[in-house]
Amino acid sequence: MFELPTVQNSKRIRATRKLRYQYVNALHREHAKLQGHLNPGVALPTPENSAAEESCDADPQRASSIVRKRRKRRLLGVLGCADSDSELSDVELQNHDDNSHHHDSEKEFYSRHEKPQESFEVWKTDQRLAVPMASRTVSYADCRQIEKNAHRRTMAKNTHIPRTAHFQYSAMRNGLEVSMPPSPAYHHVHYRQLSELLQISILHKKWENAYRCFTILIRLPGVDIRSLWGAGAAILDALSQSTKDIGTTTEFLGWLSSIYTSKSNFNHSMNLTLDPVFRSGSKTHSAKFVISWLWESLFDACSDRNSGSNNLYDNFDSRLPKLMEKISEMVLSPPYMEDPEIWFIYALCHLICADKLSARFSNQNETFSGLEKDIARNQVTQSITNAHNCLKNCLDKGEHYKFPHRFIQEQLSAFEKRLYQITKERRPQEGLKSSENDSSEPSSSDLDTQELPAQGLSPIVDEEDEDFFGRSGRVHFGFDSDESSS
Amino acid sequence: MSTFFRGPLCGTDNCRSRLWRIIDGRRTCQYGHVMEGDVEFNDDEDDINSMGVVTRRLNLTTNATGNFRSSMNSQSQSSQKSSEFAKVYGEEADRLFLNCFQHILKLQCRWLIENQKFPPIFRDVVKTMWMRLLKSLDHDESENLETQNETPTERFNYSQNHSRRMGLSLLSTLALLYTAGVHLKLPAFWPDYLRWICSMKLIYFKANMQLPSSWRKSLPNYYLQVLEGGNPPTAAQFYHKLSHTCSRIKISYPITTESLLLKLLLAVRLPPHLFFYTLELMRFTEARTDFCEFGIPEHRRVRDLKLHEYAELRTAAYLILGLRYKLLEMNQFLNSYCTVWLRVSNLGTSDDLLTKTSYGFSSPGSWDQKSTDEYLRWIEHQFLPASSRLEYESQSIDQRIANRKLHALFPLPKESPLPSEVNFKAESSCLNYIQDAYLSIFNGMQESLSDYEVSGDSAQKLASRVEARLVNWVAQQWAVTEPQLNGCVEHLHLSTKARQAA
Numbered sequence: 010m011f012e013l014p015t016v017q018n019s020k021r022i023r024a025t026r027k028l029r030y031q032y033v034n035a036l037h038r039e040h041a042k043l044q045g046h047l048n049p050g051v052a053l054p055t056p057e058n059s060a061a062e063e064s065c066d067a068d069p070q071r072a073s074s075i076v077r078k079r080r081k082r083r084l085l086g087v088l089g090c091a092d093s094d095s096e097l098s099d100v101e102l103q104n105h106d107d108n109s110h111h112h113d114s115e116k117e118f119y120s121r122h123e124k125p126q127e128s129f130e131v132w133k134t135d136q137r138l139a140v141p142m143a144s145r146t147v148s149y150a151d152c153r154q155i156e157k158n159a160h161r162r163t164m165a166k167n168t169h170i171p172r173t174a175h176f177q178y179s180a181m182r183n184g185l186e187v188s189m190p191p192s193p194a195y196h197h198v199h200y201r202q203l204s205e206l207l208q209i210s211i212l213h214k215k216w217e218n219a220y221r222c223f224t225i226l227i228r229l230p231g232v233d234i235r236s237l238w239g240a241g242a243a244i245l246d247a248l249s250q251s252t253k254d255i256g257t258t259t260e261f262l263g264w265l266s267s268i269y270t271s272k273s274n275f276n277h278s279m280n281l282t283l284d285p286v287f288r289s290g291s292k293t294h295s296a297k298f299v300i301s302w303l304w305e306s307l308f309d310a311c312s313d314r315n316s317g318s319n320n321l322y323d324n325f326d327s328r329l330p331k332l333m334e335k336i337s338e339m340v341l342s343p344p345y346m347e348d349p350e351i352w353f354i355y356a357l358c359h360l361i362c363a364d365k366l367s368a369r370f371s372n373q374n375e376t377f378s379g380l381e382k383d384i385a386r387n388q389v390t391q392s393i394t395n396a397h398n399c400l401k402n403c404l405d406k407g408e409h410y411k412f413p414h415r416f417i418q419e420q421l422s423a424f425e426k427r428l429y430q431i432t433k434e435r436r437p438q439e440g441l442k443s444s445e446n447d448s449s450e451p452s453s454s455d456l457d458t459q460e461l462p463a464q465g466l467s468p469i470v471d472e473e474d475e476d477f478f479g480r481s482g483r484v485h486f487g488f489d490s491d492e493s494s495s
Numbered sequence: 496m497s498t499f500f501r502g503p504l505c506g507t508d509n510c511r512s513r514l515w516r517i518i519d520g521r522r523t524c525q526y527g528h529v530m531e532g533d534v535e536f537n538d539d540e541d542d543i544n545s546m547g548v549v550t551r552r553l554n555l556t557t558n559a560t561g562n563f564r565s566s567m568n569s570q571s572q573s574s575q576k577s578s579e580f581a582k583v584y585g586e587e588a589d590r591l592f593l594n595c596f597q598h599i600l601k602l603q604c605r606w607l608i609e610n611q612k613f614p615p616i617f618r619d620v621v622k623t624m625w626m627r628l629l630k631s632l633d634h635d636e637s638e639n640l641e642t643q644n645e646t647p648t649e650r651f652n653y654s655q656n657h658s659r660r661m662g663l664s665l666l667s668t669l670a671l672l673y674t675a676g677v678h679l680k681l682p683a684f685w686p687d688y689l690r691w692i693c694s695m696k697l698i699y700f701k702a703n704m705q706l707p708s709s710w711r712k713s714l715p716n717y718y719l720q721v722l723e724g725g726n727p728p729t730a731a732q733f734y735h736k737l738s739h740t741c742s743r744i745k746i747s748y749p750i751t752t753e754s755l756l757l758k759l760l761l762a763v764r765l766p767p768h769l770f771f772y773t774l775e776l777m778r779f780t781e782a783r784t785d786f787c788e789f790g791i792p793e794h795r796r797v798r799d800l801k802l803h804e805y806a807e808l809r810t811a812a813y814l815i816l817g818l819r820y821k822l823l824e825m826n827q828f829l830n831s832y833c834t835v836w837l838r839v840s841n842l843g844t845s846d847d848l849l850t851k852t853s854y855g856f857s858s859p860g861s862w863d864q865k866s867t868d869e870y871l872r873w874i875e876h877q878f879l880p881a882s883s884r885l886e887y888e889s890q891s892i893d894q895r896i897a898n899r900k901l902h903a904l905f906p907l908p909k910e911s912p913l914p915s916e917v918n919f920k921a922e923s924s925c926l927n928y929i930q931d932a933y934l935s936i937f938n939g940m941q942e943s944l945s946d947y948e949v950s951g952d953s954a955q956k957l958a959s960r961v962e963a964r965l966v967n968w969v970a971q972q973w974a975v976t977e978p979q980l981n982g983c984v985e986h987l988h989l990s991t992k993a994r995q996a997a
Contacts, residue, residue: 193854193855194726195693195700196882198727198852198853199852199853199878202852206871209859218864220905220908221875223905225878227905228879228902230882230886234901254906256904256905
């Protein structure tokens with residue numbers, strides 16, 4: 010019922026996939042040949058090739074193009090520049106395929122198509138960008154011919170293949186699929202039972218059972234935790250408050266982020282049952298557990314304030330800068346460099362930092378000397394500038410990432426005004442209404458008046474969470490702390 | 496003949512060539528333009544040594560302890576390792592395989608003697624059987640080599656022996672143990688062995704993990720696969736193997752099935768009267784004095800395996816048949832008993848549930864909390880240690896440290912009672928459990944006794960339902976399919992009819 014979190018990489022599966030992609034590629038090539046234009050992207054541009062292309066475009070008749078190709082080859086042969094790389098004939102192309110050892114038909118297939126991870130959660134709903142469907146038709150006889158040729162070509166390369174692979178291949182040619190029953194092997198059966206029990210227990214919220222299943226599963230060989238971490242994080246979320254010696258979600262996510270590298274390429278043919286790349290991470294995609302870890306540690310860094318107002322300052326000081334340091338390292342290299350969400354988190358860190366620093370200006374109890382004030386003011390300005398930069402990066406990196414840009418900018422400008430406003434305002438702590446009357450958002454100014462230095466940042470974070478990430482739980486937290494302080 | 500190689504666009508006089516060749520040490524394009532500023536160094540091979548310094552890029556990575564570790568280093572280590580424990584092939588591999596097989600057999604014997612209270616002589620009997628089997632292997636091989644091309648059957652045997660890895664598999668160990676048990680007249684039957692292997696008490700699945708590591712490393716993969724266990728034995732594979740083994744060691748003992756009958760009755764919680772009914776039926780049908788004893792039938796091809804010839808299936812079929820006749824006779828007690836019996840939720844013990852689970856017939860989604868707990872405890876104490884036994888050795892130090900950190904985040908629940916205590920508890924609780932089950936059925940009978948009357952129609956319906964449930968249970972616990980068991984029952988039914996007519 011549920012997907013098994015193990016790594017399956019048998020020879021048989023690989024052979025079947027290879028055959029399928031070879032066949033699809035052969036079909037594509039045959040079809041292109043029939044349509045009269047060879048795929049120009051296959052070969053690198055050489056003088057001969059570009060010449061061939063031009064003439065191809067001029068005269069798309071199939072028969073004449075073949076004749077011309079032959080002539081060209083003959084001419085080249087006479088001239089003595091038989092360049093093996095120029096793809097003037099399919100025979101040569103095929104030889105080339107056989108010779109090159111690392112040729113991957115799956116890669117060839119994906120070079121023509123959009124990879125699943127590139128269109129994941131990208132919704133192109135813009136009406137103006139809509140393109141009419143390509144609705145060229147092929148006659149039945151042509152279609153049969155293409156299929157026959159492609160089949161012949163695929164079989165020429167695979168004369169000796171296992172019977173099961175051949176069976177699956179012929180089923181695939183007829184548009185069918187061989188359903189593979191789950192393996193009856195003893196260990197697989199029990200793995201399956203365990204993962205099923207895990208999922209069912211989570212659905213029924215039987216966290217004790219789920220925890221036991223999870224602890225067993227991660228200790229079994231062959232189980233990839235990258236396909237399981239969501240369940241593990243959920244279990245820890247539910248249990249870590251009440252149970253003694255188990256870790257927390259943040260620790261777990263931190264472990265994942267530190268263990269699994271983001272520097273490897275994601276190879277389709279190697280990762281059969283592993284999680285897709287947008288969840289397990291690669292050179293091009295940051296893993297989801299890393300992002301969740303950053304969010305979690307951001308919340309951790311600024312939410313723990315009912316522990317007492319005395320050590321609150323220390324908490325803040327130690328954790329947020331650590332996180333910022335971590336992110337500043339991460340954004341130096343791909344994939345995090347290109348991920349708008351990371352930049353957004355980074356911007357939020359700066360925002361909170363600016364808030365905390367500028368809140369000192371509205372705090373009447375603290376007295377600055379002139380020099381200290383200048384330094385503090387500089388710090389605030391620096392944070393605000395950094396936040397702006399990060400937001401700009403975030404906007405640059407991804408047009409699909411939506412966030413309340415205007416609101417954040419208003420907040421930032423509000424912090425900036427604080428620096429200069431507060432000298433005029435003589436307001437003791439009862440001034441709930443007007444210490445932030447410069448702020449353009451009335452709701453934020455309502456919440457944003459605490460005399461404690463770090464209190465000021467809570468409303469911002471909370472509002473954003475509520476509005477854009479649907480986590481209203483944090484908001485209650487913020488209000489609670491407000492009540493306790495007032 | 497000069498060869499062209501690809502380079503940048505030439506561009507001299509708007510030349511479009513990208514192909515270059517070396518003429519007199521100068522890079523010249525396809526149309527004869529010489530590349531400007533291109534100096535060819537004297538890169539003959541002898542210079543490399545005279546230069547003295549050869550640079551290469553080190554792929555340095557840090558391991559978990561923070562030290563640098565180059566990929567080069569690890570490669571050389573691994574190559575060294577592989578040369579130490581190379582796989583052996585050919586005759587040597589066969590010999591090693593037999594060694595491994597014997598080792599597993601020894602471990603199995605030890606477990607049976609220590610935990611199931613088999614007599615110590617059991618070990619010697621198994622040894623004798625194994626010796627005879629070994630002798631037959633030798634014999635087979637020499638015979639096959641002599642008469643390789645004589646008859647089609649011989650050729651078939653030869654190819655079969657070689658494709659089947661000398662005809663040995665882990666099922667052969669069970670067949671040997673079973674034969675030895677039969678010889679000693681021990682009340683241990685196939686369902687018991689199946690239950691033991693499915694609860695991983697008797698070494699069977701992943702048996703190759705129990706081998707000494709040097710043996711495991713040098714044993715070829717195809718032999719390792721034989722000792723892997725893999726799929727649990729299905730559909731009377733065991734009986735086939737049993738006949739095969741017995742025909743090879745040329746021993747056939749009669750199997751006495753009374754104890755099996757009693758065991759089966761108690762496991763499915765049917766009334767003990769049925770024991771005598773079944774014996775009666777057997778005496779009538781078999782028509783010989785030793786009606787409880789059956790030999791092991793001779794070896795045939797799988798296709799014409801006659802399952803009703805095997806003692807155990809025959810006994811089960813007799814029991815099912817006896818119950819059917821009695822129910823159709825409208826035996827008042829049995830009818831009311833079986834009405835209640837159909838409502839009993841779980842037959843057998845928790846180990847029986849494991850057997851069922853191992854074949855995928857039951858899934859934890861439908862279990863109650865108690866069975867789930869028991870299942871998880873079994874996984875923690877039996878399955879997990881057995882399957883992750885060698886994982887630690889195969890990991891690098893980084894993986895070990897990482898895993899240790901992870902396991903510290905998710906510690907296993909702490910409950911480790913002493914094993915002996917568990918066993919003791921299990922034994923006593925097993926008896927109690929059976930008693931409780933019978934008592935609850937009798938209680939149920941007393942409640943529903945008043946409002947129950949027997950009619951022909953309902954008796955037939957009841958009989959078919961009871962039979963279906965019994966067949967289902969037995970088939971699942973004995974690893975045969977329901978059609979196979981039904982076939983046995985029908986065969987016996989016919990022979991009883993014939994006997995009656997005579």
